[in-house]
Amino acid sequence: MDLAGKQIAVLGAGGSGYAAAALAISRGASVRVFDSGSPEKLAAAVAKFAALGAPLTAGESALEPPHFFETVVVSPGIDTASPIARSFAAASAELIGEIEFAWRFSNAPVIGITGTNGKTSTTALIAAMLQAAGLRAIAAGNIGLPFSDVILSGERYDWVVLELSSFQLETITSLSPRVAVWMNFAPDHMDRYSTVEEYFAAKRRLFDYLGEDALVIRKEESDLGLTARTTTFSAFSTSSDLGYLAGEIVHAASGRRFPFAGGELQGKHNAENVMAALAVADELGLAWDALAPAIQQFQAPPHRCEKVALLDGALYLNDSKSTNLHSLESALAGQDAPVILIAGGKNKGLDFAELRDLAARMVRECVCIGEIADHIVEAWHGVVPCQRAADLDEAVAAARRLARPGDIVLFSPGTSSFDMFSGYEARGEAFRSAVRDRASGGA
Secondary structure, three states: OOOOOOEEEEEOOOHHHHHHHHHHHHOOOEEEEEEOOOOOOOHHHHHHHHHHOOOEEEHHHHHOOOOOEEEEEEOOOOOOOOHHHHHHHHOEEEEEEHHHHHHOOOOOOEEEEEOOOOHHHHHHHHHHHHHHOOOOEEEEEOOOOOHHHHHHHOOOOOEEEEEOOHHHHOOOOOOOOOEEEEOOOOOOOOOOOOOHHHHHHHHHHHHOOOOOOEEEEEHHHOOOOOOOEEEEEOOOOOOOOEEEEOOEEEEOOOOOEEEOOOOOOOOHHHHHHHHHHHHHHHHHOOOHHHHHHHHHHOOOOOOOOEEEEEEOOEEEEEOOOOOOHHHHHHHHHOOOOOEEEEEEOOOOOOOHHHHHHHHHHHEEEEEEEOOOHHHHHHHOOOOOOEEEOOOHHHHHHHHHHHOOOOOEEEEOOOOOOOOOOOOHHHHHHHHHHHHHHHHOOOO
16 A cells, blocks of 8 residues: 555544554655544644644544545544544545554454454454464454554564454455454444444454455354355354363364363353364464463453452452443353352443343342442342442442352443443452452451
């Protein structure tokens, strides 16, 4: 992609916008940045982009393009149906996302990973696995490192492992992963998409340029009519290529086994993350035995069924990243011991009655917090004993009283945190602190 002398617009003054602007400038483009946020809030960003050589226009002035642009690079946080995106699309030859933009300058093959839940953990796991095998690999994309920054670094990689959100996949026009990984799908982001079908279509764009390359996909969702070479996985199906049995991952055709139990990861949903990684290993010709130490020592990114402490014989897990019902469902279904559940948070219209049967099987007691607490109590009435707690510290104290040796105290809210916290990270840190205070002899 020759950018010398080209006019490039970047929409969004966040991290991916800055990385895209820097990459475009490094390739000789003239870059302007536009963000509809207020000039007062973006004052620091204005100075930062000015130092880069990419003037930033903020506020209402950013909504109308001043002239024609060869390419517009839109940040994933900006809806492509928003007024600013529509106006710039009409005044340019193409509108693409930062992932697609960086891909056009990449010489490394890509492993692309998407899914409603589990994609961050699986992306980090696969990158760690490849690094342990002696390959130069890096995790980027939605995991936090813009793909453009990888290109700008000048480092040569054997593999780039990209976590891809639906927002990022909306704007690809040529991205072709050598291996595509589809973790799962469930309704989410209904504040961005008008229908579940629209959300699914955005996710499915991962396959638009796949061709005959490899596909790794959850068995329950594998009927997509694709021609790619396919490996299926599932901890809950008996007919997948990779399955789960008595703490081991089993390859159905060869009988190979991988010891999952005893590693740092917890739960069958994490076993599926490992299955996806092992399927990628097979595609790359990497032996399972050689990868076992790296996989077994791998710790999930914070707030994703993260082991916090063993207290009074009960294991405490921090799954604060659980911001929708599907992630709560996965966390519950993946446990092999009685669960004392701490759930709840912002009431964003989710119906916990959808999980009533699963909760009846897996949850011995539930401590409910946040705006949605009363709804959970009502939805699970008669099948799970529920009590309310005023805050997270009180909920941990209640869970400790309820837990028995061998139980799992699972903090998996199933909804967002903005009624009580600034985000799931702050919520998870509060849970960690409350548990570790008690484990160290606190109240």
